[in-house]
Amino acid sequence: MGLPPFANEPVLELRRASERTKLRDALDALAQPLRVPVWIGAERRDGDELVSTDPGDPERVVALAARATEDEAAHAVAGAKQGFARWAQLPVGERAAALLRAAAWLRERRFELAALALRECAKSWPDADADVCEAIDFLEFYARGAVELDAGCELEQPPGERNELFHVPRGVCAVIAPWNFPLAIPTGMAAAALATGNSVVLKPAEQAPGCALRVVEALRAGGVPADAVALLPGEGEAGAALAGNPDVATIGFTGSGAVGLELLRTAAEVVPGARQLKRVVAEMGGKNCVIVDADADLDEAVPAIVESAFGYAGQKCSAAARVLVDASIHDLLVERLAGAVDGLQIGPADDFATDVPPLIEAAARDRVRRYADLAASEGVLAGDPREVPDRGWYCPPKLATDLPAASDVLHDEIFGPLLAVEAVRDVDEACDRVDALPVALTGGLFSRNPRTIKRVIARSPVGNLYVNRAITGAMVGRQPFGGNRLSGTGTKAGGLEYLLHFVQPRVVTENTVRHGLVV
Ligand SMILES: NC(=O)c1ccc[n+]([C@@H]2O[C@H](COP(=O)([O-])OP(=O)(O)OC[C@H]3O[C@@H](n4cnc5c(N)ncnc54)[C@H](O)[C@@H]3O)[C@@H](O)[C@H]2O)c1
Numbered sequence: 001m002g003l004p005p006f007a008n009e010p011v012l013e014l015r016r017a018s019e020r021t022k023l024r025d026a027l028d029a030l031a032q033p034l035r036v037p038v039w040i041g042a043e044r045r046d047g048d049e050l051v052s053t054d055p056g057d058p059e060r061v062v063a064l065a066a067r068a069t070e071d072e073a074a075h076a077v078a079g080a081k082q083g084f085a086r087w088a089q090l091p092v093g094e095r096a097a098a099l100l101r102a103a104a105w106l107r108e109r110r111f112e113l114a115a116l117a118l119r120e121c122a123k124s125w126p127d128a129d130a131d132v133c134e135a136i137d138f139l140e141f142y143a144r145g146a147v148e149l150d151a152g153c154e155l156e157q158p159p160g161e162r163n164e165l166f167h168v169p170r171g172v173c174a175v176i177a178p179w180n181f182p183l184a185i186p187t188g189m190a191a192a193a194l195a196t197g198n199s200v201v202l203k204p205a206e207q208a209p210g211c212a213l214r215v216v217e218a219l220r221a222g223g224v225p226a227d228a229v230a231l232l233p234g235e236g237e238a239g240a241a242l243a244g245n246p247d248v249a250t251i252g253f254t255g256s257g258a259v260g261l262e263l264l265r266t267a268a269e270v271v272p273g274a275r276q277l278k279r280v281v282a283e284m285g286g287k288n289c290v291i292v293d294a295d296a297d298l299d300e301a302v303p304a305i306v307e308s309a310f311g312y313a314g315q316k317c318s319a320a321a322r323v324l325v326d327a328s329i330h331d332l333l334v335e336r337l338a339g340a341v342d343g344l345q346i347g348p349a350d351d352f353a354t355d356v357p358p359l360i361e362a363a364a365r366d367r368v369r370r371y372a373d374l375a376a377s378e379g380v381l382a383g384d385p386r387e388v389p390d391r392g393w394y395c396p397p398k399l400a401t402d403l404p405a406a407s408d409v410l411h412d413e414i415f416g417p418l419l420a421v422e423a424v425r426d427v428d429e430a431c432d433r434v435d436a437l438p439v440a441l442t443g444g445l446f447s448r449n450p451r452t453i454k455r456v457i458a459r460s461p462v463g464n465l466y467v468n469r470a471i472t473g474a475m476v477g478r479q480p481f482g483g484n485r486l487s488g489t490g491t492k493a494g495g496l497e498y499l500l501h502f503v504q505p506r507v508v509t510e511n512t513v514r515h516g517l518v519v
Pocket of ligand 1: 176178180237240254256260262285316413481
């Protein structure tokens, strides 16, 4: 295809007044509420059963979406099965070109899309902009990756024999997405499936149907046929109906461990009518730990930990949840972290000065409050009580210390702005604690000793380990992302090998010793 090499989409320079003005104007211009249909082929069924609201101002309706029924889930899969037959036959270059045009569509609307992610999911401006860029990156990266995969690979070719390995798409892919990267994650999973020739039924998170509508519009505007990508807004029931359909070959899921495990169980059951084993690509939650050695540079560690734990109010799957610090500097680190946390500004996502925006919904705020109360009863909650805006799902950032080893605060994924700090004897004890966890998504280390760094790299079970930097912000093509153990099926979004999960390999061997030629 002669494409230029992949490069990450540059984020906006938000210090520039001109960029800020464009974002603000885009926010003011958002059509509200957005109507999100069940969209199967050319058929659109509008509805208002799902109401998506602004987490910072729950009275404001951002999108009104239809809630897909079980019958609609079945209808969407049937449509996608027909769409698959044609889409899979297209040369890979044509499929890639459609994804690149979808990327261009998103790029042209980046201000409007960032504004929508901000409104619907309370992403701060830098996070909303990064979400748009990551969606574009996934399209650009997987388009190139699919072309590369299609070129095949070298096999041994002894005289008289020709061997060929190629990859074919698996069929209909159910893409079931979370809300916390409302553009990037659905786009990424759908792009990987589509680039490799599968058709897609997208079931977005009930909290973010508006963003998902834009994703499907982008794909269709780019040239993905209407019957190769359907939109199925709904709640868990719609996802379950989709996942259980015998004609779904692959489930691309990102979300909580509980739902991911349920999908793995669903997929393991071969239902009547099934013609292949379902495959599940599951990216799930974690309990991400940052180890701080006695020799760490705290000027570097403190801001990086604060960014990792409290950016997007702790609602990134990669967010730091526990800090395991050498006992000799525990008190100093806690004091400095507490000072930094007190300085964080809590406020609406559309305020450029906000550090900690509201949480996605009331249930999330209540959950974090419960864990904060538990931390206060079992240990110590550092910092003074903070005022938060009275409208919206705000939750003040907190540090918890002196918790007992068995505390749920140290083991459950809280998914909010609550960071636990624990003293450890040394880095090895910290590694033992990390190793004791059943989840292994991201992790971090601050150390100035190359031998320590090497040791922790060797001992760390996590899918993505970050050394002497923040543990959030993985970039497509640079940090293929995904967890190990119960955090995921070990696939790496944003890396080339991710595409292998959406295809099946076939090998053809031909005896080329001719016994006469028929023409
Ligand atoms: N590892 C990663 O890359 C990654 C990235 C983002 C988020 N996450 C995780 O996602 C979680 C937060 O997202 P969430 O609250 O949207 O997760 P969730 O599991 O509640 O929902 C994810 C999706 O699954 C659907 N769903 C719910 N019940 C279902 C069922 N029974 N069958 C099929 N689908 C069902 C939801 O409607 C939604 O679309 C956190 O645990 C976070 O760590 C992980």
